[in-house]
Amino acid sequence: MASANHRLAAFFLAVIVSSLASSPGAAWDVKLEIDDGMPLIHMLRPLLSSAAGNLARRRNSNYGVPCDSWRFAVETNTIRDWATIPASCEEYVGNYMLGGHYRRDSRAVVDEAIAYAEGLELAGEGKEVWVFDVDETTLSNLPYYAKHGFGVEPYNWSTFGAYVEESSAPALPETMRLYERLKELGIKPVILTGRREDKREATAKNLASVGYTGYHMLLLKPQDVKLHSVEFKSGERKKLEDAGYVIVGNIGDQWTDLLGEPEGARTFKLPDPMYYVA
């Protein structure tokens, strides 16, 4: 009976967790454990279990687009030009970002990128480069977005700009693993970001402080020019090719990092359900 009572207690606990999932807004707790041996990006963890996340997801499916299908359409570049995540998806996106799911998805992308890079035959002249985006690619802004509703608040130039000036963003560990492997293989990292030139020092300092050393170039957007991301980034990639470089890979969290000729021989799309860059 001790065993049956134990199970009964577990069941009631599940009911309590389920009822928590019905409370409005999301709740977060300090994370104590590491998922699947992956280093943490951020100390917050979802307060609710993934089972509760599933309940929330199912609840969301009763009105509008369910959050996991919204994420599918966002990640495949079908839903574009959105300013904020759906308010009903804050809890879902928070669970996704802070739970293991975001990290597992990132790992699948980087595993594929490394397998691809290891299979390349380099010409031996040091002309092969790999283009990396910064935000949500080399660096993770989870410490910022965890305080700002995971994309439920409209983008705020002022507060995000102040955060960038702190140079405090952690690395996305999966991207760091790719970066190190590419350097070992002799493929030169080129950092290409939509951050403006006035953030060059803060960005370089941040990259160095988390271990991104030895990159070939750090390319930022000119200060006062209006340019959409695709125009700017494809233009810079064109300049690289015109200068004799071969872009063997291109990794970013936004489709606007990846689209626009020349795209690079292969593109690698990291997850980002928090914001859209036009």
Add this chain to the structure above:
Amino acid sequence: MASANHRLAAFFLAVIVSSLASSPGAAWDVKLEIDDGMPLIHMLRPLLSSAAGNLARRRNSNYGVPCDSWRFAVETNTIRDWATIPASCEEYVGNYMLGGHYRRDSRAVVDEAIAYAEGLELAGEGKEVWVFDVDETTLSNLPYYAKHGFGVEPYNWSTFGAYVEESSAPALPETMRLYERLKELGIKPVILTGRREDKREATAKNLASVGYTGYHMLLLKPQDVKLHSVEFKSGERKKLEDAGYVIVGNIGDQWTDLLGEPEGARTFKLPDPMYYVA
């Protein structure tokens, strides 16, 4: 106590379902209910509950890439040129395709496409067209793939060709909804498929039998020419534009339906974790 016993029974049922999820291979049962009011494509349903699907997913995460992260990387065009789904993901993909998830994801895509189309201002000269792929877009081959492991078996020209000749594929209901709405709006559907010319009659017959009537063109691949999908389809889109048509939208389940200039003003990526077309 009756209530507590009831809960105890529910808990044991959950344990039994969990243990079922540990049995090797996938199991499917005839579907009796309709999910979320969506018409069925296929009468099979996952034998295991979605809770069991989650358990299976978690189990898969212990070795290799977990199936949901594999699907993320496939759907975002990061993992390419794959011949079959991972053997360990047959159950996951089967659950995804036959449960509500595939249909919810398709609905999110079509809802976005319809909202976009309704916001267009047409020139009034009848030159606006929308490009539709066939397999896993206008038509669903789930009846075939449910018998062939949901992509775990290598593609078989002979058996799939025989299936196409039956002209028996159901419509993907979400795509049909988009198709009908576009016709109401005055946007002309153009069907563009990688199926070869020898399948024209069977394809036209199948499309008509499930209700795709009144399309502007049905374009198939020439019989004996070696052409990758991107070359063929972007070439056909170029011809459409050269003939004065405006491609306002382009929908397909493969990235090779959508990439390659001219892509169309907007692309809409339907889910397909079962196969890859180069």
